[in-house]
Amino acid sequence: MPFLQKVVAHSGIARRHLAVSPAMEDVTQWxxxxxxxxxxxxxxxLSKDAVVSALDPTGVDPADVGLLCLVSSTGYAAPGVDTxxxxxxxxxxxxxxxxxxxxxxxxxxxxxxxxxNFVRCHQRPAVMLNAELSSLHxxxxxxxNGQLVVNSLFGDAMTAAVIQPGxxxxxxxxxxxxxxxxxxxDTEHEDYMSWNVGDHGFRMGLSxxxxxxxxxxxxAMTRDLLSPYGIEFADVRWWAVHxxxxxxxxxxxxxLGLSRADVAxxxxxxxxHGNCASAGLVLVMDALQNSTPLEPGQxxxxxxxxxxxxxxxxxxxxx
Numbered sequence: 001m002p003f004l005q006k007v008v009a010h011s012g013i014a015r016r017h018l019a020v021s022p023a024m025e026d027v028t029q030w031x032x033x034x035x036x037x038x039x040x041x042x043x044x045x046l047s048k049d050a051v052v053s054a055l056d057p058t059g060v061d062p063a064d065v066g067l068l069c070l071v072s073s074t075g076y077a078a079p080g081v082d083t084x085x086x087x088x089x090x091x092x093x094x095x096x097x098x099x100x101x102x103x104x105x106x107x108x109x110x111x112x113x114x115x116x117n118f119v120r121c122h123q124r125p126a127v128m129l130n131a132e133l134s135s136l137h138x139x140x141x142x143x144x145n146g147q148l149v150v151n152s153l154f155g156d157a158m159t160a161a162v163i164q165p166g167x168x169x170x171x172x173x174x175x176x177x178x179x180x181x182x183x184x185x186d187t188e189h190e191d192y193m194s195w196n197v198g199d200h201g202f203r204m205g206l207s208x209x210x211x212x213x214x215x216x217x218x219x220a221m222t223r224d225l226l227s228p229y230g231i232e233f234a235d236v237r238w239w240a241v242h243x244x245x246x247x248x249x250x251x252x253x254x255x256l257g258l259s260r261a262d263v264a265x266x267x268x269x270x271x272x273h274g275n276c277a278s279a280g281l282v283l284v285m286d287a288l289q290n291s292t293p294l295e296p297g298q299x300x301x302x303x304x305x306x307x308x309x310x311x312x313x314x315x316x317x318x319x
Contacts, residue, residue, distance in 0.1 A: 004148050012246040012267060016155030016274035018135040019046070028140045028200070035136045035201045039075025043131045046158040047085050051127055054160035058125075062090040066124030069098045071111045071278045072131045073195060074202065076101060081131060100278075104195050104306025105242055107278035109181055109314050115163040116178040126163045130279035132156060137201035150204045153245055155274030159282040174293035175319040176285075176300070182225050185308040189213050193307045210309065211251035217311055218255050222301065225313050229299075237294055237318075239263060240284045242304035243270035252303070265291065280304070285316075294318025 070082040100111040115126040134154035194205035302314040
């Protein structure tokens with residue numbers, strides 16, 4: 001198909017990780033219930049690996065975690081991944097749980113806000129788990145051009161982050177303070193991006209005009225995020241842009257006047273993983289902290305976008 005070949009050639013994606021590969025299993029005729037059962041089966045071991053790997057370098061005992069926040073737009077069950085994960089890795093029976101569901105690619109930031117607020121209030125650690133298996137939602141053919149774009153874009157990922165009160169001196173590496181998180185929803189263009197539950201999984205709707213809407217809102221929104229702290233764009237050390245697709249990253253770069261170097265990590269994550277829904281921004285932030293960690297007092301900005309049409313931004317500071 002010439003259109004699909006063109007989409008793949010310009011996607012900026014070299015590989016994706018899929019829990020359920022269409023080369024090995026045809027999920028297109030599976031019911032939503034079958035897909036949710038498979039999600040629970042695949043997500044639990046992957047989630048345990050992600051959370052244990054995040055906790056180990058911090059020195060936080062799973063039994064001391066006060067809040068487990070599960071973020072997913074691709075799978076749900078109750079009891080589900082969160083309760084079984086908490087049980088299997090030794091979290092306390094009184095651990096609080098929060099599920100941030102079906103918000104789409106920006107969901108990591110409202111979840112991060114909830115975790116940070118919990119930590120400030122209760123002075124106990126929180127864990128944010130982003131568990132996204134988009135491969136389970138391949139739709140039945142025939143596929144229009146929009147579905148061909150979606151099929152070529154999304155990958156699977158599990159990420160986990162530990163949010164702690166202050167520093168525990170564990171030598172876990174450079175950390176981040178969450179200073180502010182802001183949201184803006186443009187309901188006039190809500191039909192530009194959708195994530196609807198159907199009989200055969202969840203169906204994504206994505207307009208090619210999304211980058212234009214983001215470019216209309218982001219400059220003023222970002223200035224509003226920074227100005228209460230007396231920060232200018234030039235004061236921002238790194239920019240974590242959700243790797244939603246090449247058009248998304250290009251629009252952010254251009255409308256904010258960023259350099260190609262500023263968004264190079266976002267393009268790298270897109271190349272190596274595809275669009276991983278809410279886990280994508282976490283992958284970018286992790287890569288940035290590994291390559292150019294924020295020193296104490298330096299600032300970073302994260303941003304992600306999703307249905308609504310909704311934009312989220314976060315102001316972070318090296319700790």
